[in-house]
């Protein structure tokens with residue numbers, strides 16, 4: 387069985403030039419380690435907010451590194467240099483509008499400025515590419531969703547739908563820790579695994 391390959395792209399002028407330390411990739415790595423119960427490999431890239439560099443990086447991760455999933459963080463807002471969604475759309479074969487819609491829904495429970503994120507989800511070849519905002523805390527918020535103090539899910543995180551999406555793209559069978567995020571797939575798509 388093919389192992390899940392995940393590309394992580396932190397898009398930040400200041401982190402990529404060393405003005406501050408990048409917290410995006412560590413936050414993504416930490417969250418994935420807590421959420422995934424099936425094996426995965428990671429490729430990371432830290433780049434500035436330059437549309438051509440973002441496009442090249444996404445293409446390299448999907449076309450050459452054969453990633454099944456690419457998560458970006460940063461550069462989704464309205465500022466002039468925020469161009470991650472534009473780069474993502476430019477390399478997309480198809481849009482998956484539900485991901486952007488659901489992320490903004492979730493984020494509105496955390497910050498009123500959630501509507502300022504232009505984040506998108508797209509498919510390029512075999513890969514699902516998702517834009518997350520740049521605030522490191524938004525990574526957990528959008529992937530995992532909103533829970534009450536006793537752990538009850540109030541708004542499901544977008545990662546609930548990622549394993550089934552990857553399956554529909556003929557990618558590996560991915561399972562998650564339900565305490566972090568319960569992945570959902572229709573009954574006829576479920577497989578017994580030895581995990």
Ligand SMILES: Nc1ncnc2c1ncn2[C@@H]1O[C@H](COP(=O)(O)OP(=O)(O)OP(=O)(O)O)[C@@H](O)[C@H]1O
Pocket residue numbers: 396397398399400401406407408409410411435460461462463465519520521522
């Ligand atoms: N990679 C990162 N590591 C740590 N903190 C980050 C990172 N990216 C963003 N942040 C924080 O989140 C805030 C909002 O993110 P946004 O993507 O809008 O950054 P930005 O102000 O455009 O940053 P930059 O100038 O680095 O591109 C930033 O001001 C910063 O405090």
Ligand SMILES: Nc1nc2c(c(=O)[nH]1)N[C@H]1C(S)=C(S)[C@@H](COP(=O)(O)O)O[C@H]1N2
Pocket residue numbers: 459460461462463464468492493496497499500501502503504518519520521523524525527528
């Ligand atoms: N979950 C979550 N979503 C969020 C935020 C956040 O802190 N948490 N910040 C918002 C803000 S303030 C902006 S400007 C947009 C775009 O952020 P970006 O440019 O860092 O991608 O994301 C929004 N979405």
